Amino acid sequence: MKYSFVIFPLLLLLVSFKSNAQISTPGFIHYVYCPYSYSQADACAGWRQVTQGTSDYFNACATGTTVGVPNNLFGTQSSWNNAYMGLFTYVDMYEYREYIGTTIDALTKGKTYTMSIKVSLADYSKYATNGLGIFFSTYAVNEPLLSGPLAVTPQIDYSSYGVITDKTNWVTLTGTFVADSAYTNLVIGCFKNDANLTKSVVGGNTGDSYYYIGMIGVQDSAVEIKDTIAYPFPNAFTPNGDGHNDLFCLAGDPLTVYDDFSLSVFNRWGERVFWTNYSSAGWNGMYKNVPAAQGVYVYTAQITEHGKTTSLKGNVTLIR
Structure with missing residues (x-):
């Protein structure tokens, strides 16, 4: 059974971003098919391999395989949305790179854009590197390369962050650039050759460097003053796996970048049954790996945007 719900937004006076460029599956949640082996980047909706390098897609639907979440061929890494991509940035036996690519809404020439990605070094990796970047183009890059970096210059170069060594946490990398064309595609990977890496x-375990890619966001950096902006949360959800209203989460553009975000959900006894600090994540109705009871829950949220923090509190009904 499907339900329709009314979302009651809270209206606030503040500065907001505008004209976000949409990315297909920015958090890698949606898939064309559940991956069952490595080299299946195309299993993630809207994403693909760019070269003959075998970039990978990991999802909790593939638990027990080499591409599950949190456990997989390259180590263990949890994710707020139970999905992420992965690619090699260095192999010590020969010069080898992997890339992932997707299509985006056309950027506006002359505008400044902010690009953020979340990355984590896989347990498997012997090496950590500094070579990640993003290349924007007006065409879908498709190179018959098996080894070596793409012969392009990325508009976003995250080298200033230094070598990313964290194997436990997700590290956010952010960069800006001015679009000199109406770009419609992007490629993520390591664009440095071994000599400059x-x-x-x-x-x-091996002589390689492999990174998980957990979230992508591209945003117009221009700001405008709006009279009101909404932080809408639904007042009910139905976590039954039918693809409709399965998560309790902040509605709106999933690419919006906040200075800080937290969401907690409590049951009638005051126990916290869910918490996240990712605005794109949500509660799936589970508590301690067991479906939570139908009923009314209390949520609290704190959202900081452009230096202004807003505290929210409300009720949400879980319907089964």
Whole structure:
């Protein structure tokens, strides 16, 4: 059974971003088919391999395989949305790279855009590198390369962050650039050759550097003053797996970048049954790996945007 719900927004006076460029599946949640092996980046809706390199898609639907979440061929990494991509940035036996690509809404020439990605070094990796970047183009890049970096210059270069060594947490990398064309595609990966790549030995099973990619966001950096902006949360949800209203989460544009965000949900006894600090994540109605009871729950949220923090509180009904 499907239900329709009214979302009651809270209206606030503040500065907001505008004209976000939409990315297909920015959090890699949606898939064309559940991956069952490596080299299946195209299993993620809207994403693909760019070269003959075998970039990967990981999803909790593939638990027990080499591409599950949190456990997989390259180590263990949890995710707020139970899905992420993965690619090699360095292999010590020969010069080898992997990339992922997707289509975006056309950027506006002359505008400044902010690009953020979340990354984590896989347990498997012996090396950590500094070579990640993003290349924007007006065409879908499709190179018959098996090894070596793409012969392009990325508009976003995250080298200033240094070598990313964290194997436990997700690290947010952010960069800006001015679009000199109406770009409609992007490619993520390592664009430096071995001679120009900074590497650090961090310990691991093989002589490689492999990164999980957990979230993508591209946003017009221009701001405008609006009289009101809404932080809408639904007043009910139905976590039955039918693809409709399955999550309790902040509605609106999933690419919006907040300075800080937190969402907690409590049951009638005051126990916190869910918490996240990712605005794109939501509660799936589970508590301690068991479906939570139908009923009314209390949620609290704190959202900081452009230095202004807003505290929210309300009720949500879980319907089964």
